[in-house]
Amino acid sequence: MLEVGGFTPLSTTDWPGQLAAVVFVQGCPWRCHYCHNVDLQPRGGGQPEGWPLALATLQRRQGLLDGVVFSGGEPTLDPALPEAIEAVRSLGFKVGLHTAGIYPDRLEQVLPLIDWVGFDIKANFADYEGITAMPRSGLPAQRSLHAVLQAVQHQGLGLEVRTTYHPQLHDDEQLLTLASTLVRLGIPRWVVQQFRPAHVSHAALAASWLPPSAALWQRLRDTGMDLALR
């Protein structure tokens, strides 16, 4: 059974343009310095009846929501994710997925079942460890993004690529390189998310965050990327 750490019955922000419920899957192997869902990191810390209760709520909300987003944590960690997606689809909901691409094989397994992905890119693939505290973590993320882009092309999968920005974790040149990489990969739009200091375990980061400067923003635009700041 899917291990659920939280459930939001109605969100207008987790899947842009859609009214969606959000299922927060428990567990993530990475330890991103800016993670604001640290309670969702440990596997085994979920709510005992989380999934049956979420499913019961969704049954009552049929026709009132556009879709359901599986978020986390890292939802592809959970071997019960495909079954949970099927259950949600059978209720008539569209399905969205938030992922950092940690498990490319599992992601590829569920891509045919979903309608939209919010893909979290941490940094240039070579720089991932500086954010995730996990060696070589950029490799699975790169494979996963490739699989997602294939699904966008062949399956019509919806995609939003986003990156959380903190000036101590991304210098200007790294961010510019990432923007150029995304343009080269054919990603038309990139959401730069502002760091959210609430619930972050690293006090120094919480005290020192800033949005991208106007000069950096212009240089990012000059790469040809369509940017949004959230």
Ligand code: SF4
């Ligand atoms: S991948 Fe997401 S859930 Fe996992 S530690 Fe990083 S920010 Fe937190």
